[in-house]
Amino acid sequence: MNVAAIQEALREEGLDGWLFFDHHVRDPLAYRVLGLSMHLHVTRRWYYFIPSNGEPRKLVHRIEAGHLDPIPGEKNIYSSWETQRNGIGKLLAGARRIAMQYSASCAIPYVAMVDAGTVEMIRGLGTEVVTSANLIQLFEARWNAAQLETHLEAGRRVDGIRREAFEQIGARLRSGTRTGEYDIQQFIVRRFTDEGMVTDNAPIVAVNANASNPHYGPTAETNVEINKGDSVLIDMWAKLNQPDAVFYDITWMGFCGTTPPDRLVNVFAVAMGARDAAIAKVRFATEARHPLCGFEVDDSCRGYIAQHGFGEYFVHRTGHSIGMDVHGSGANMDNLETHDVRRVIPWTCFSVEPGIYLPEFGVRTEVNVFIGDDASRVTGEIQEKLVEAV
Numbered sequence: 001m002n003v004a005a006i007q008e009a010l011r012e013e014g015l016d017g018w019l020f021f022d023h024h025v026r027d028p029l030a031y032r033v034l035g036l037s038m039h040l041h042v043t044r045r046w047y048y049f050i051p052s053n054g055e056p057r058k059l060v061h062r063i064e065a066g067h068l069d070p071i072p073g074e075k076n077i078y079s080s081w082e083t084q085r086n087g088i089g090k091l092l093a094g095a096r097r098i099a100m101q102y103s104a105s106c107a108i109p110y111v112a113m114v115d116a117g118t119v120e121m122i123r124g125l126g127t128e129v130v131t132s133a134n135l136i137q138l139f140e141a142r143w144n145a146a147q148l149e150t151h152l153e154a155g156r157r158v159d160g161i162r163r164e165a166f167e168q169i170g171a172r173l174r175s176g177t178r179t180g181e182y183d184i185q186q187f188i189v190r191r192f193t194d195e196g197m198v199t200d201n202a203p204i205v206a207v208n209a210n211a212s213n214p215h216y217g218p219t220a221e222t223n224v225e226i227n228k229g230d231s232v233l234i235d236m237w238a239k240l241n242q243p244d245a246v247f248y249d250i251t252w253m254g255f256c257g258t259t260p261p262d263r264l265v266n267v268f269a270v271a272m273g274a275r276d277a278a279i280a281k282v283r284f285a286t287e288a289r290h291p292l293c294g295f296e297v298d299d300s301c302r303g304y305i306a307q308h309g310f311g312e313y314f315v316h317r318t319g320h321s322i323g324m325d326v327h328g329s330g331a332n333m334d335n336l337e338t339h340d341v342r343r344v345i346p347w348t349c350f351s352v353e354p355g356i357y358l359p360e361f362g363v364r365t366e367v368n369v370f371i372g373d374d375a376s377r378v379t380g381e382i383q384e385k386l387v388e389a390v
Contacts, residue, residue: 001035001071003050009138010052016095017051018135019122027101027113029329033139034071042067045084049091049098059087085121092127099132107338108133110321110329133342141323141330142347147246148370151322151349154197154239154248155368155380161191165205165234166254169389173228173256180225181205181218184234192238200326203236204251211362214316214355230256231264231361232389237326247326249351250380251366254387267310267356268363268386274304274354275365278318278333279378282344282352282369286376294331294340294350301354302336310356319351322368346373 010018020030023045031038034048044061048068051057056073060066065077076091078084092098100122101113111133119129143151165188172179185205192199206216207224211233218224226232237249253268278301285292301318305311317337321328331342333350344350353366367378 006050007052015099016097017049018099020048029101029136029140040067047091057091059091089125095127097128099135100129101132102129103131111136137330141328150240150245151248157195158238158248159381162252166387166389180223181207182220182223185218188236196241197238198241199238206233208361212357228256246324247322249326251364252383253363254389256389258388258390260386270308271354271356271363271365274301275352277304278352282376286371292344294333294342295335297333298335313356313358319353322349344371346371
């Protein structure tokens with residue numbers, strides 16, 4: 001944690017401070033920004049206030065008085081609810097407008113960690129509460145150089161496993177070996193383990209109409225068979241099994257044969273065009289040093305799909321922030337589910353993943369885009385045509 005840098009950002013935002021609050025480790029963002037261990041046994045509420053000027057201040061319960069000792073600041077202790085409330089008033093003395101992990105109307109749910117009652121209490125003390133979304137992006141969502149390397153290495157391993165998965169489908173079809181979505185999913189899971197990688201959920205392997213459900217997941221009980229002539233969507237995400245590693249997240253499409261139907265080819269071409277339109281929007285803005293918000297990237301991608309007549313079939317945002325969690329806390333490429341006005345800033349990464357979900361089949365193509373100091377780049381391989389799994 002860099003208190004001076006946080007205070008400079010607070011002054012730039014016109015804020016009097018940033019109040020961190022937690023109970024039972026419900027706010028992982030607070031622990032990451034402050035550099036606290038996520039393994040603390042937290043059964044009582046703690047508060048940590050960084051003013052825009054001056055020394056940070058702490059408020060901790062008497063029986064867990066040492067929890068915030070690793071970070072700087074004056075420590076105050078409470079036990080009863082009366083001393084807690086009085087202690088919060090002392091903590092915020094002189095602060096009229098502060099940031100918390102709060103989002104008005106839950107517009108950005110990834111930073112909406114503080115319960116409504118606590119926000120009401122702070123406001124009852126005469127202090128205005130605003131969202132910390134921009135601050136979180138600065139101090140939690142940005143990667144360092146080592147994290148970028150973990151992402152690039154994860155990309156190399158995941159891209160290799162993705163190739164193997166489609167090769168497995170082709171080999172089993174050639175040999176007449178019955179195989180289904182779940183079989184390929186579990187093959188990928190095993191290869192993640194072999195390659196020293198971890199993930200939070202099993203990958204998506206979806207055939208034909210199953211791919212029209214963006215969050216479809218095969219199981220041993222719903223193991224739909226993969227046959228010649230089928231389209232197959234594989235969505236996979238993983239990171240290196242080491243501290244502070246960040247995710248790599250991709251979706252590729254294949255066809256079980258050598259001559260995919262024109263309808264499938266044409267619809268997938270629209271999805272790829274939308275993906276490339278979004279990438280071009282980001283590239284132009286970063287190289288020209290123009291401010292760019294997440295919703296603008298979504299507009300470029302979604303507009304392309306709408307122009308080609310498939311707007312109603314693109315049912316989710318264009319992309320999400322990527323970090324130590326696959327859905328990170330930075331700006332999302334979104335003007336559908338939310339109107340994300342956060343700026344796309346250097347040393348952050350996000351997915352671009354347009355999809356078109358028709359009744360008979362669904363398609364999606366997904367890449368990761370990293371923003372450097374003066375340029376952007378796709379960090380892995382880019383799909384240019386359907387994989388032929390034969």
